[in-house]
Amino acid sequence: MNLGPFHWLPSAPLQPLALDWLSRAGVEVAVLRLDRIDPLISGNKWFKLAPHLAAAGEAGARGIISLGGAHSNHLHALAAAGKRFGFATVGLLRGHPQDTPTVLDLQGFGMQLHWLGYGGYRARHEPGFWQPWQAQYPELFPVAEGGGGLLGATGCMPLVKQVRSQLNALGWDDYHGWWLAAGTGTTLAGLVLGEGGARPVYGALAVPDDHGVAQQVAAIVREAGLQDGGYELFDSSRGGFAKVDPLLLAFIEESERHSGIPLEPLYTGKALLALKQQVEAGRFAAGSRLVFVHTGGLQGRRGFAAPAQP
Ligand SMILES: Cc1ncc(COP(=O)(O)O)c(C=O)c1O
Known part of the structure; x- marks a missing residue:
């Protein structure tokens, strides 16, 4: 890890x-x-991500799973960090598959992508949203949209x-x-x-x-x-x-x-x-x-x- x-x-x-x-x-x-x-890891993103990565490391995770849109700066920085520092990344994307410059970069950085549609993405705040994803990726640490929270x-x-x-x-x-x-x-x-x-x-x-x-x-x-x-x-x-x-x-x-x-x-x-x-x-x-x-x-x-x- x-x-x-x-x-x-x-x-x-x-x-x-x-x-x-x-x-x-x-x-x-x-x-x-x-x-x-x-x-690549530009703007406020690294500052917000670093404590999440530290928590993931302490939890023994192998990487990070997070959410964002097809132009997401957060996913872009996360995927670039994963590639540079050698940890796995999975991105849950809003909407339907499209090849924006950001999405092409995410793929190039080795991030595994899943498109949730619009309704599926709206459900991200519902209790139980993460359950199936954690079942599918038990070794990944979930990070809320934009690397938020305290x-x-x-x-x-x-x-x-x-x-x-x-x-x-x-x-x-x-x-x-x-x-x-x-x-x-x-x-x-x-x-x-x-x-x-x-x-x-x-x-x-x-x-x-x-x-x-x-x-x-x-x-x-x-x-x-x-x-x-x-x-x-x-x-x-x-x-x-x-x-x-x-x-x-x-x-x-x-x-x-x-x-x-x-x-x-x-x-x-x-x-x-x-x-x-x-x-x-x-x-x-x-x-x-x-x-x-x-x-x-x-x-x-x-x-x-x-x-x-x-
Ligand atoms: C370029 C840029 N500026 C500002 C923000 C807002 O930061 P925050 O979500 O911490 O308010 C974001 C993303 O959320 C962003 O990508």
């Missing part, structure tokens, strides 16, 4: 973000480039230290909060735990309010023994998860051109656009310093050359 080097804690550079709408408002933003930590959140806590250790190099003596995309809210919850209430964490929701992110974050924070609070969520989904509109695409194109930082439309692009809207609405006083977490996901944008997918 080889479940990889859990001590591998990649470090991400913190870079200033120069955009005209920020300078007009006197707000400073630095980007924590999780997209730069590794060519386990996944604890893996993101070290990001706080990573940022604090780079403030000097940036010429900052402090910062006033975090801004990042939220899908399940696990990464955000990890930052809330890491800050312990010292600084607020602002989450730009990539999914609509009814996806229960607020409840999931609250549950993680309470399970960790902290009082709920220290964060704020903004619906930034622009009509639904993976819905893409011309204003968003134009904003991404312009931001990339001026900042040199690549974005994708589902998470990081929507998160930065939501930040612009809040900055322009006067949500942050001049002199505010924010850390924007680039949560990665750039592999997924290969599926988005054309307009939105379902």
Whole structure:
């Protein structure tokens, strides 16, 4: 059994973000480039996965079984980690078989795939969902969608230290909060735990309010023994998860051109656009310093050359 080097804690550079709408408002933003930590195991994924892999190793598992869609950044990172570190991976996919660039990579990395259809995938939260899969793959450790839960959140806590250790190099003596995309809210919850209430964490929701992110974050924070609070969520989904509109695409194109930082439309692009809207609405006083977490996901944008997918 080889479940990889859990001590591998990649470090991400913190870079200033120069955009005209920020300078007009006197707000400073630095980007924590999780997209730069590794060519394949990119973004917030490794941080969320590492504690799951450690738990799997302790349980004597031979690999990991997890879930995601046909563009899933989570499955992509998991499959790449399995290939690199030599553990087995199985992916349960939403919908019906299709050859997206992500799916082709998953197969190339050696992940065994099962397509659950849409109804079958919706059943993932039902009790007993994992039973047949665990019967079929008794040596694999199940990881919830997106590497979530308290386990996944604890893996993101070290990001706080990573940022604090780079403030000097940036010429900052402090910062006033975090801004990042939220899908399940696990990464955000990890930052809330890491800050312990010292600084607020602002989450730009990539999914609509009814996806229960607020409840999931609250549950993680309470399970960790902290009082709920220290964060704020903004619906930034622009009509639904993976819905893409011309204003968003134009904003991404312009931001990339001026900042040199690549974005994708589902998470990081929507998160930065939501930040612009809040900055322009006067949500942050001049002199505010924010850390924007680039949560990665750039592999997924290969599926988005054309307009939105379902
Ligand atoms: C690129 C990217 N950013 C942000 C997120 C959201 O992270 P979380 O689920 O921890 O809120 C995800 C996946 O869920 C993602 O793939």
